[in-house]
Amino acid sequence: MSIYQPSFFDEADRLATLTRLQDPLVALQRHIDFEIFRPQLALVFAKARKSAAGRKAYDVVFMFKILILQRLYNLSDEQAEYQINDRHSFQRFLGLRLGSTVPDFSTVWLFREALTKAEAIKPLFHTFGATLEKQGVITKAGTMVDASFVEVPRQRNTREENHLIKQGQVPAAWKDQPHKLSQKDVDARWTKKNQVTFYGYKNHLRADADSVLITNYAVTDAAVHDSQPLPDLINATNRDESLFADSAYKSAQTDARLAQLQVKNFIHEKGARNRPLTELQKGLNRLKSQIRCRIEHIFGCVENSMGGPELEYIGHARIATGIGLSNLAYNLLRYVQLIRLGRVPAVAKCA
Numbered sequence: 001m002s003i004y005q006p007s008f009f010d011e012a013d014r015l016a017t018l019t020r021l022q023d024p025l026v027a028l029q030r031h032i033d034f035e036i037f038r039p040q041l042a043l044v045f046a047k048a049r050k051s052a053a054g055r056k057a058y059d060v061v062f063m064f065k066i067l068i069l070q071r072l073y074n075l076s077d078e079q080a081e082y083q084i085n086d087r088h089s090f091q092r093f094l095g096l097r098l099g100s101t102v103p104d105f106s107t108v109w110l111f112r113e114a115l116t117k118a119e120a121i122k123p124l125f126h127t128f129g130a131t132l133e134k135q136g137v138i139t140k141a142g143t144m145v146d147a148s149f150v151e152v153p154r155q156r157n158t159r160e161e162n163h164l165i166k167q168g169q170v171p172a173a174w175k176d177q178p179h180k181l182s183q184k185d186v187d188a189r190w191t192k193k194n195q196v197t198f199y200g201y202k203n204h205l206r207a208d209a210d211s212v213l214i215t216n217y218a219v220t221d222a223a224v225h226d227s228q229p230l231p232d233l234i235n236a237t238n239r240d241e242s243l244f245a246d247s248a249y250k251s252a253q254t255d256a257r258l259a260q261l262q263v264k265n266f267i268h269e270k271g272a273r274n275r276p277l278t279e280l281q282k283g284l285n286r287l288k289s290q291i292r293c294r295i296e297h298i299f300g301c302v303e304n305s306m307g308g309p310e311l312e313y314i315g316h317a318r319i320a321t322g323i324g325l326s327n328l329a330y331n332l333l334r335y336v337q338l339i340r341l342g343r344v345p346a347v348a349k350c351a
Contacts, residue, residue, distance in 0.1 A: 025093040027336045031346075034061050036131060037124055044118045058103055063111045064124075065094055066103065071322070071329040074307025077105035116317050121324035122217075128331060129215060137335065137344055142209030142242045144295040145233055145249065147226040148302075150309045150323055152188050152200040187316035189223035198222050201316070203309065203323050206233040207295050209244060211343075213334050214298065214327045219320040230254060238263050244292040247271075247285075268292070301330060 019026055041060035069090060070080050084090045084102050096102065103111075115121060132138050161171045165186050174181045188200050202224060206216040218229040226248045234243060239262045247270035258265045268285045271277040277285070302309050306329065311322040338344040 023089045023092075024333075024336075025089050027340070028332060029093055031336050031339055032332055034065060036127055037061060037064055040120060040124055040127060041115075044114055044120050058107065058111075062094060063103065063108070066108055067112055067115075067325055068329050068332065069093065070108075071325045072306055072333070074310070076312065077108045080108055081105045112321060113318075116321040121321050121328075125217075125324055125328045125331075128328060129213075132211075132213060132331070132335065135344070137211055137338065138208045138213055138215060139210045140208065140238075140241055142244060142291055143215070143234070143238060144207045144209050144292055145205065145230065145243065145245045146207075146292075146295045146299075147202045147204040147229075148299045148309060149191075149193075149198045149222055150201045150203050150311055150319065151198060152185060152311055152313070152319065154199045155185060155188070157184075183314065185314045187221060187319075189221035191222040200311075201319050201323070202226070203327070204229045204233060205295065205298060205327070207298060209242075209291050209294060211334070211338060212294050212297055213331050217324070217327050219316070219323050221316070227251065227254065231257070234258070234261065234263060236261060240264070242266055244288055244295075246292060266291075298330060301333065302326060305333070306330065 038061050041064055045057070045060055066080060066084070069075065069084075070077075073083070075083060081102060081104055084094065084096070091097070091100070115124075129138070157165070161174075164171050166189075170181070170186060174184060190197065190199050192198070200222050202220050202222055204218040204220065204226065205214055207214050216233050218232045220229060230249060242264040243258060243266060245267045247268040250267050250270040254267065255265060258267075266288050268288055269277055269281040271281075299309075306326065309323075309326065311319055313319050313322050335344070339346050
């Protein structure tokens with residue numbers, strides 16, 4: 001058996017092979033300027049060190065990139081620690097070398113928890129969105145809205161417990177068991193669609209029809225109707241835009257509000273039992289679908305390329321953080337794809 005003799009160039013050769021095999025993180029690192037997030041991240045973690053003793057804190061942008069990796073590959077905190085130690089591509093993306101120290105899973109959890117408490121994810125999402133608008137990538141010629149379920153681990157509660165939870169109360173027996181209570185999600189809800197039962201939350205999206213980039217989002221429990229967050233997604237800033245949505249968003253109230261905002265209404269017509277759609281309305285709906293269907297590409301990417309929208313966090317605040325990071329991670333991927341397709345000028349960084 002031959003004895004392996006390490007070479008000075010082994011690591012470089014392995015990374016070169018990964019690049020040749022089209023490591024997707026290489027393009028992400030090349031075109032995304034993660035430094036644009038530093039000012040907001042620094043504000044969250046800005047506190048003076050009491051002494052020079054102890055290990056220096058990890059760089060905030062470095063830690064933020066770990067959260068992006070988690071959402072790109074749907075990794076738990078424990079799996080993130082393992083995969084960073086195991087994968088050369090992850091180490092290169094994070095700027096690590098073979099002997100570098102990797103944050104443990106609890107450090108990743110604490111970093112994300114701090115961002116959750118500071119409600120920093122949506123501002124970070126909009127920071128990248130502002131960069132895209134400045135570049136002219138988001139045209140605002142057409143806007144799409146839709147929602148998808150984000151399932152969480154299902155709770156096995158009694159009917160009485162579920163009744164109290166729906167009323168915003170915590171079952172008395174749980175209060176005496178803090179460890180059990182910490183594992184109970186009292187914000188998630190059950191719902192049924194097309195005879196399929198879901199438990200968890202909803203990711204309500206507003207997206208640019210031309211670039212298929214997410215421009216805003218809202219997070220609710222799964223029982224909230226798709227149309228309820230529409231006032232948060234469509235407002236005066238969308239004046240003169242064209243709105244495309246399925247018939248779930250159709251109502252007289254919505255039509256009146258869009259007219260008041262001067263938003264062009266291309267929401268699908270909705271039929272009724274005693275008032276079916278005419279052939280003309282069906283034809284118009286098919287034309288609208290040619291644009292509206294593009295938002296389904298976002299959900300398909302999250303489901304097929306990013307490991308699915310399912311999350312294992314507990315509580316609305318943490319789920320909102322996870323969903324926001326997923327939406328941002330999707331936009332990063334989509335931006336790089338637009339460059340590869342030649343629809344956006346290839347630049348060294350996006351800033």
